[in-house]
Amino acid sequence: MTLDELPRGDRAVVTALDIRGGARRRLMDLGLLxxxxxxxxxxxxxxxxxxxxxxxxxxxxxxxxxxxxxxEPEDR
Amino acid sequence: MATxxxxxxxxxxxxxxxxxxxxxSCALAPxxxxxxxxxxxxxRYSYVVALxxxxxxxxxxxxxxxxxxxxxxxxxxxxxVARAEGxxxxxxxxxxxxxxxxxxxxxxxxxxxxxxxxxxxxGRPDVTLVVVDATRLERNLPLVLQIRQITGRxxxxxxxxxxxxxxxxxxxVRHLTRELGVPVVATAARRGEGLPDLLAAIEQVAxxxxxxxxxxxxxxxxxxxxxxxxxxxxxxxxxxTLPNTRWVALRLLEGDPGIEAAVRDGxxxxxxxxxxxxxxxxx
Amino acid sequence: MTDLxxxxxxxxxxxxxxxxxxxVESLYTDAARIAAASVxxxxxxxxxxxxxxxxxxxxxxxxxxxxxxxxxxxxxxxTIAGAAVPSDLLYTLLVENGHAWLREGFVALGAPAVVxxxxxxxxxxxxxxxxxxxxxxxxxxxxxFTLLEDFGYLPRVAFxxxxxxxxxxxxxxxxxTMMMGYGCNAAGVTATRIIDSRRERLIAVITNNFSICNGRxxxxxxxxxxxxxxxxxxxxxxxxxxxxxxxVVVLGIGVTLAVSWALSRTVLRGESSAYSLELPPYRPPRIxxxxxxxxxxxxxxxxxxxxxxxxxxGAVIWLVGNVHLGDASxxxxxxxALGPIGWLMGLNxxxxxxxxxxxxxxxxxxxxxxxxxxxLGGGAGAQPGVMLDLGDDAQIGTVLVGAGGWTLLTAxxxxxxxxxxxxxxxxxxxxxxxxxxxxxxxxxxxxPLALGIVVCATVAGVLRxxx
Numbered sequence: 001m002t003l004d005e006l007p008r009g010d011r012a013v014v015t016a017l018d019i020r021g022g023a024r025r026r027l028m029d030l031g032l033l034x035x036x037x038x039x040x041x042x043x044x045x046x047x048x049x050x051x052x053x054x055x056x057x058x059x060x061x062x063x064x065x066x067x068x069x070x071x072e073p074e075d076r
Numbered sequence: 077m078a079t080x081x082x083x084x085x086x087x088x089x090x091x092x093x094x095x096x097x098x099x100x101s102c103a104l105a106p107x108x109x110x111x112x113x114x115x116x117x118x119x120r121y122s123y124v125v126a127l128x129x130x131x132x133x134x135x136x137x138x139x140x141x142x143x144x145x146x147x148x149x150x151x152x153x154x155x156x157v158a159r160a161e162g163x164x165x166x167x168x169x170x171x172x173x174x175x176x177x178x179x180x181x182x183x184x185x186x187x188x189x190x191x192x193x194x195x196x197x198x199g200r201p202d203v204t205l206v207v208v209d210a211t212r213l214e215r216n217l218p219l220v221l222q223i224r225q226i227t228g229r230x231x232x233x234x235x236x237x238x239x240x241x242x243x244x245x246x247x248x249v250r251h252l253t254r255e256l257g258v259p260v261v262a263t264a265a266r267r268g269e270g271l272p273d274l275l276a277a278i279e280q281v282a283x284x285x286x287x288x289x290x291x292x293x294x295x296x297x298x299x300x301x302x303x304x305x306x307x308x309x310x311x312x313x314x315x316x317t318l319p320n321t322r323w324v325a326l327r328l329l330e331g332d333p334g335i336e337a338a339v340r341d342g343x344x345x346x347x348x349x350x351x352x353x354x355x356x357x358x359x
Numbered sequence: 360m361t362d363l364x365x366x367x368x369x370x371x372x373x374x375x376x377x378x379x380x381x382x383v384e385s386l387y388t389d390a391a392r393i394a395a396a397s398v399x400x401x402x403x404x405x406x407x408x409x410x411x412x413x414x415x416x417x418x419x420x421x422x423x424x425x426x427x428x429x430x431x432x433x434x435x436x437x438t439i440a441g442a443a444v445p446s447d448l449l450y451t452l453l454v455e456n457g458h459a460w461l462r463e464g465f466v467a468l469g470a471p472a473v474v475x476x477x478x479x480x481x482x483x484x485x486x487x488x489x490x491x492x493x494x495x496x497x498x499x500x501x502x503x504f505t506l507l508e509d510f511g512y513l514p515r516v517a518f519x520x521x522x523x524x525x526x527x528x529x530x531x532x533x534x535x536t537m538m539m540g541y542g543c544n545a546a547g548v549t550a551t552r553i554i555d556s557r558r559e560r561l562i563a564v565i566t567n568n569f570s571i572c573n574g575r576x577x578x579x580x581x582x583x584x585x586x587x588x589x590x591x592x593x594x595x596x597x598x599x600x601x602x603x604x605x606x607v608v609v610l611g612i613g614v615t616l617a618v619s620w621a622l623s624r625t626v627l628r629g630e631s632s633a634y635s636l637e638l639p640p641y642r643p644p645r646i647x648x649x650x651x652x653x654x655x656x657x658x659x660x661x662x663x664x665x666x667x668x669x670x671x672x673g674a675v676i677w678l679v680g681n682v683h684l685g686d687a688s689x690x691x692x693x694x695x696a697l698g699p700i701g702w703l704m705g706l707n708x709x710x711x712x713x714x715x716x717x718x719x720x721x722x723x724x725x726x727x728x729x730x731x732x733x734x735l736g737g738g739a740g741a742q743p744g745v746m747l748d749l750g751d752d753a754q755i756g757t758v759l760v761g762a763g764g765w766t767l768l769t770a771x772x773x774x775x776x777x778x779x780x781x782x783x784x785x786x787x788x789x790x791x792x793x794x795x796x797x798x799x800x801x802x803x804x805x806x807p808l809a810l811g812i813v814v815c816a817t818v819a820g821v822l823r824x825x826x
Contacts, residue, residue: 029180045420046522058638214394244402328367
């Protein structure tokens with residue numbers, strides 16, 4: 001599943017980044033590496049973007065960016 | 077140019093207005109030309125400190141704390157980005173501090189990263205002071221590691237420890253120091269916390285004859301390791317005194333334009349020229 | 360030398376394509392490992408729940424917008440209410456007393472009338488006026504805004520409004536620079552430094568003028584209360600007047616989004632830069648320090664630029680009223696010349712002239728209009744070239760209608776023109792300083808004006824057709 005599909009309030013672990021070059025580095029700069037734990041925290045009242053908790057920091061990603069992040073959801 | 081150097085109100089800082097006796101002509105001479113080319117004027121200082129760090133780490137606060145707000149905005153050759161430079165004296169010695177643009181890495185993704193890298197690589201400052209945010213360590217460390225791969229003359233200012241305390245975050249400074257191999261000083265620059273220790277660390281790194289070697293990153297990919305090792309051998313053969321052949325080899329494998337240009341025009345060899353410690357020449 | 364490069368190229372060919380990415384990822388993984396081993400976040404839990412609870416409210420579908428409305432309405436109200444007394448004091452001191460005193464001095468020294476007029480009635484008066492009217496609101500708005508910024512609230516607003524701006528092809532942080540423009544457009548333009556991509560920064564700069572700065576509120580409020588509110592029963596007058604002002608503000612936001620969209624599809628087409636926003640933890644703001652730095656940084660800087668612009672403008676205002684060409688003053692000639700365009704736009708020559716000469720600051724538009732209306736319309740109590748304030752809104756209304764021939768159309772179109780006209784010269788100077796491009800500064804200056812002319816002319820035309 002990709003990060004944009006993660007329901008609000010759920011946790012997951014990043015498995016892969018489906019994007020190359022500078023954009024990939026930017027995601028890594030934000031802490032999104034394979035193995036990192038994420039938590040879909042808040043969604044904007046207008047629907048997009050969504051704020052994800054990555055190791056304590058709230059990182060905001062638009063849907064098209066979140067789509068590049070593959071995750072494995074945690075079992076409830 | 078008898079500008080009295082502002083002194084931080086802490087530590088063993090002295091009010092000596094003329095510390096190094098006009099060092100523009102002494103130890104920094106080989107690098108003075110290079111520094112001047114980059115738009116920096118070493119002036120009457122004995123040591124040059126480059127201030128690096130991610131954006132939003134309180135870097136400017138550290139800068140202001142060290143220089144006492146005395147900064148003039150310098151212009152970088154060829155770029156319209158204005159950078160702050162300042163100075164301070166400590167232990168009877170003058171230090172020039174250059175505030176590099178806040179960057180997440182040195183991988184040439186933007187003009188800012190190019191500037192920062194050029195200074196660190198070709199300007200070869202005596203000390204690179206990296207400011208990191210104690211509440212965001214995992215995000216700030218990639219830059220520190222990249223800098224550590226280039227040089228061993230590094231001091232890490234673990235800033236915003238007051239924020240970290242407030243958020244219930246604790247950082248094991250000893251462990252971090254061991255892992256990075258360079259002094260890590262906890263600071264809360266906006267309160268003046270940790271500055272005496274920071275100054276002492278800067279002095280220690282600037283004056284040491286035996287800095288830690290550049291950090292070696294081990295790749296878990298055997299193919300890559302083989303390629304790096306092979307190329308590093310060739311780099312070492314061509315530039316025998318270069319301390320960080322692996323790093324150069326990695327950059328060449330990546331196709332880094334800056335490093336390729338340096339190989340082509342031979343300036344990479346300049347990186348290999350041994351540094352003359354300022355202290356040696358001063359006496 | 361090149362054999363080294365050749366060798367590197369050869370080795371690279373033998374490696375997978377994404378070797379660069381792998382190297383970087385290796386570095387980041389190491390960094391994460393070291394951090395995980397050095398950092399202990401156990402104490403963070405409690406703090407986090409408070410922050411998260413606050414966030415759920417402030418980004419809530421309903422409460423988020425309510426909070427936004429309340430906070431910004433609060434800031435505006437506080438600014439207007441809080442600035443009233445200091446502005447009056449400064450006005451009395453600098454404009455009424457200062458002007459009179461300076462005049463006496465000049466006359467006592469035997470200065471020629473022209474010199475006294477030019478320097479005292481022109482240069483000094485305009486400068487003093489701008490300071491008296493500009494300084495108090497800015498000294499309140501900026502610190503309040505900065506406090507919200509320090510607290511950490513503003514990124515939440517950018518988060519809430521992001522979709523609107525993304526759809527308009529603008530950068531997410533434009534919502535923040537847009538809000539800053541409500542205090543002062545020059546500060547809003549400077550704030551666009553938070554946008555890295557030049558293309559998106561230009562869009563933010565060009566559209567910033569559609570945020571109604573402090574200096575324009577008095578004009579809007581005056582037109583709203585005196586003209587718009589006057590056509591409804593007194594019980595509703597206040598609400599309707601406020602409604603009219605709010606309508607113009609909302610229109611401004613709409614125009615910002617529409618023009619951003621148009622620019623991003625035409626002359627400023629290009630890639631959307633990688634979006635990156637973070638919601639930092641909430642922080643108790645350091646009130647005193649914020650007051651200090653925002654007053655120095657924002658208020659004084661802007662004020663200084665405004666004063667530099669106001670002085671020569673004051674000279675121009677006085678000259679225009681006192682230099683005669685033939686049998687009438689320059690002002691009279693210009694008003695007549697601008698008359699036709701004024702009529703077309705549902706305004707009049709006096710208004711257009713005022714916008715031309717009072718370009719340094721929107722605050723002095725109304726005093727200039729009043730002065731021109733009285734001196735050219737044959738009203739007593741005014742001297743040519745000397746701006747004046749009648750102190751009472753109702754009185755101003757009477758003058759404008761009586762001596763100026765203003766109608767409801769004039770007032771409504773003035774409200775529209777207040778929103779859609781060229782930026783004040785302080786802002787234009789700032790735009791040039793920030794963009795270093797004559798071309799884009801010209802666009803930023805003339806685009807709102809062109810829009811204003813078109814919109815006003817259309818509204819005038821439509822309303823006249825409807826009788």
